[in-house]
Amino acid sequence: MVLVLALGDLHVPHRAADLPPKFKSMLVPGKIQHIICTGNLCIKEIHDYLKTICPDLHIVRGEFDEDARYSETKTLTIGQFKLGLCHGHQVIPWGDLDSLAMLQRQLDVDILVTGHTHQFTAYKHEGGVVINPGSATGAYSSINQDVNPSFVLMDIDGLRVVVYVYELIDGEVKVDKIDFKKASTSTSAP
Amino acid sequence: MAKKGIPEWLNSSLWSSSPSPIPDDRPLRHTPPAATTTVAPSPPIVEHPSLSPSPSTAPAPIRPPSNSKSENNDLPNGSGGIDVTPPTAAEDVSRKTQVVAELSKKVIDLKELRKIASQGLPDDAAIRSLVWKLLLGYLSPDRSLWSSEFAKKRSQYKQFKDELLMNPSEVTRKMEKSKGGASNDPKLQAPGALSRSEITHEDHPLSLGTTSLWNNFFKDTEVLEQIDRDVLRTHPDMHFFSGDSAVAKSNQDALKNVLTIFAKLNPGIRYVQGMNEILAPIFYIFKNDPDKGNAAYAEADAFFCFVELMSGFRDNFCQQLDNSVVGIRYTITRLSMLLKHHDEELWRHLEVTTKINPQFYAFRWITLLLTQEFNFVESLHIWDTLLSDPEGPQETLLRICCAMLILVRRRLLAGDFTSNLKLLQNYPPTNISHMLYVADKLRSK
Numbered sequence: 001m002v003l004v005l006a007l008g009d010l011h012v013p014h015r016a017a018d019l020p021p022k023f024k025s026m027l028v029p030g031k032i033q034h035i036i037c038t039g040n041l042c043i044k045e046i047h048d049y050l051k052t053i054c055p056d057l058h059i060v061r062g063e064f065d066e067d068a069r070y071s072e073t074k075t076l077t078i079g080q081f082k083l084g085l086c087h088g089h090q091v092i093p094w095g096d097l098d099s100l101a102m103l104q105r106q107l108d109v110d111i112l113v114t115g116h117t118h119q120f121t122a123y124k125h126e127g128g129v130v131i132n133p134g135s136a137t138g139a140y141s142s143i144n145q146d147v148n149p150s151f152v153l154m155d156i157d158g159l160r161v162v163v164y165v166y167e168l169i170d171g172e173v174k175v176d177k178i179d180f181k182k183a184s185t186s187t188s189a190p
Numbered sequence: 191m192a193k194k195g196i197p198e199w200l201n202s203s204l205w206s207s208s209p210s211p212i213p214d215d216r217p218l219r220h221t222p223p224a225a226t227t228t229v230a231p232s233p234p235i236v237e238h239p240s241l242s243p244s245p246s247t248a249p250a251p252i253r254p255p256s257n258s259k260s261e262n263n264d265l266p267n268g269s270g271g272i273d274v275t276p277p278t279a280a281e282d283v284s285r286k287t288q289v290v291a292e293l294s295k296k297v298i299d300l301k302e303l304r305k306i307a308s309q310g311l312p313d314d315a316a317i318r319s320l321v322w323k324l325l326l327g328y329l330s331p332d333r334s335l336w337s338s339e340f341a342k343k344r345s346q347y348k349q350f351k352d353e354l355l356m357n358p359s360e361v362t363r364k365m366e367k368s369k370g371g372a373s374n375d376p377k378l379q380a381p382g383a384l385s386r387s388e389i390t391h392e393d394h395p396l397s398l399g400t401t402s403l404w405n406n407f408f409k410d411t412e413v414l415e416q417i418d419r420d421v422l423r424t425h426p427d428m429h430f431f432s433g434d435s436a437v438a439k440s441n442q443d444a445l446k447n448v449l450t451i452f453a454k455l456n457p458g459i460r461y462v463q464g465m466n467e468i469l470a471p472i473f474y475i476f477k478n479d480p481d482k483g484n485a486a487y488a489e490a491d492a493f494f495c496f497v498e499l500m501s502g503f504r505d506n507f508c509q510q511l512d513n514s515v516v517g518i519r520y521t522i523t524r525l526s527m528l529l530k531h532h533d534e535e536l537w538r539h540l541e542v543t544t545k546i547n548p549q550f551y552a553f554r555w556i557t558l559l560l561t562q563e564f565n566f567v568e569s570l571h572i573w574d575t576l577l578s579d580p581e582g583p584q585e586t587l588l589r590i591c592c593a594m595l596i597l598v599r600r601r602l603l604a605g606d607f608t609s610n611l612k613l614l615q616n617y618p619p620t621n622i623s624h625m626l627y628v629a630d631k632l633r634s635k
Contacts, residue, residue, distance in 0.1 A: 031396065
């Protein structure tokens with residue numbers, strides 16, 4: 001039972017001041033084992049804040065990040081799942097499923113997490129899942145002014161991952177759940 | 191909680207050969223059950239040199255009784271008639287046969303068993319395991335009911351484990367399965383947007399709600415961490431409990447499970463440091479039962495016996511009750527009164543002259559049931575008496591503590607605050623059976 005927090009596109013301080021207080025009250029240290037961040041934090045203070053929630057932090061570079069040392073893509077293995085991480089501004093057209101699927105095959109991962117569109121999506125195609133956690137602060141994007149703050153928490157348990165989507169709609173936190181089971185590595189169908 | 195205070199060297203055989211420091215006060219010496227491998231500091235007792243991988247060093251698993259019996263038979267009895275009744279091999283054999291005879295009856299007479307047990311049980315693992323189960327009320331005296339009782343209790347424990355030791359994701363998965371959720375076969379899920387299902391605010395991992403599974407799980411984690419730390423510190427000198435072997439690890443896991451389930455089932459007192467020390471001897475005895483069937487279920491049996499034992503002593507662990515009539519402070523006051531009743535001079539010296547607050551030493555004696563004051567094997571003997579006395583463990587414990595104080599009265603009366611406190615917090619090794627005899631004499635008529 002591994003809890004992985006996926007968030008990104010905070011754009012602090014340029015486009016937003018901070019995470020919404022309701023989100024901040026939920027993100028307490030000690031519960032989450034890993035954090036994967038799609039980028040565009042943009043400043044070190046946010047990096048430090050995320051580090052206090054969980055020491056295992058993985059970040060990739062967004063186009064507005066002030067720290068140039070983050071890599072463009074990252075892959076990591078958690079439990080039985082391979083996760084891939086990329087900001088998404090490199091993948092054109094932005095947010096397009098087929099192009100992202102191409103990136104997923106390139107990185108050879110089961111779950112690809114990207115951002116940049118500031119819009120939560122979760123797609124499934126043969127071979128894997130593409131998740132976009134949206135913007136955790138609700139910052140505007142180049143294509144969308146009206147953004148609901150959102151982030152994603154994944155509960156990885158064996159061959160099954162439960163994706164909890166947290167969205168702030170009209171001042172209230174709404175939580176949705178998505179179930180995804182990976183086909184076992186053996187060829188026979190379950 | 192301080193670890194066991196008696197350092198290794200104090201327990202070595204070097205000390206046991208020197209004369210005991212309390213020459214004249216002791217009344218007629220009681221016949222110790224010589225089947226027990228007592229760490230006897232006093233010379234009159236027959237030295238058992240061949241038994242010298244003595245319990246004072248890290249106690250190995252209980253020696254099979256046949257060895258000690260034959261060795262007793264070989265050694266000369268008594269060394270120059272100092273005592274009235276030197277231990278004879280015949281007596282131990284008779285005690286053992288008494289116990290065995292009682293145990294083999296169809297319906298066991300608990301009163302009779304208690305009488306025999308309070309004088310000390312032979313060092314036979316099977317006997318002690320069975321007798322403790324009977325004394326703690328885990329098994330009824332009627333032998334024919336045993337198999338059904340075992341089965342019922344053990345399956346109940348398994349149920350507890352399944353329910354309480356699961357983490358929330360497993361729980362939610364089970365709940366969905368039982369609701370007959372749509373199959374998650376990935377082949378059936380068409381590519382495209384994944385379906386989202388709305389859930390209530392309580393069910394998610396970051397929930398802060400009081401009824402949330404997840405929130406309670408994370409709150410419990412603190413208790414679990416505390417239990418984990420204490421289990422790792424239990425009896426670090428014994429291979430059974432500590433070290434890197436697979437055996438030690440599985441024993442530690444069993445202890446952890448029992449304590450966790452107890453904490454979850456008793457939200458009133460949860461887990462308090464020290465409960466691990468009370469559980470350790472129980473689990474040790476049951477796990478070392480030569481009957482493999484029983485040893486395999488040692489965890490379940492130990493859980494119920496631990497619950498039974500704790501039911502008498504739980505008030506000692508509840509902080510809110512500290513100052514109340516049933517709490518630990520009052521119990522310590524009762525010990526003080528008992529000492530005053532039996533030995534006013536000593537009481538006055540301790541409380542008034544040297545101003546030693548009995549809490550400084552008695553707290554650990556009482557809450558941990560004397561497991562930390564003596565080595566492991568000795569504390570097993572003490573527990574035989576503690577569990578079997580018809581007056582009940584609480585009363586017996588106070589009498590034994592009083593006896594402990596009276597036995598070192600010479601040194602206490604001669605000492606000041608510092609030396610007395612040092613003495614009482616590191617109680618010197620003594621003849622356990624003698625101590626129990628003195629405690630018995632303190633029984634109020």
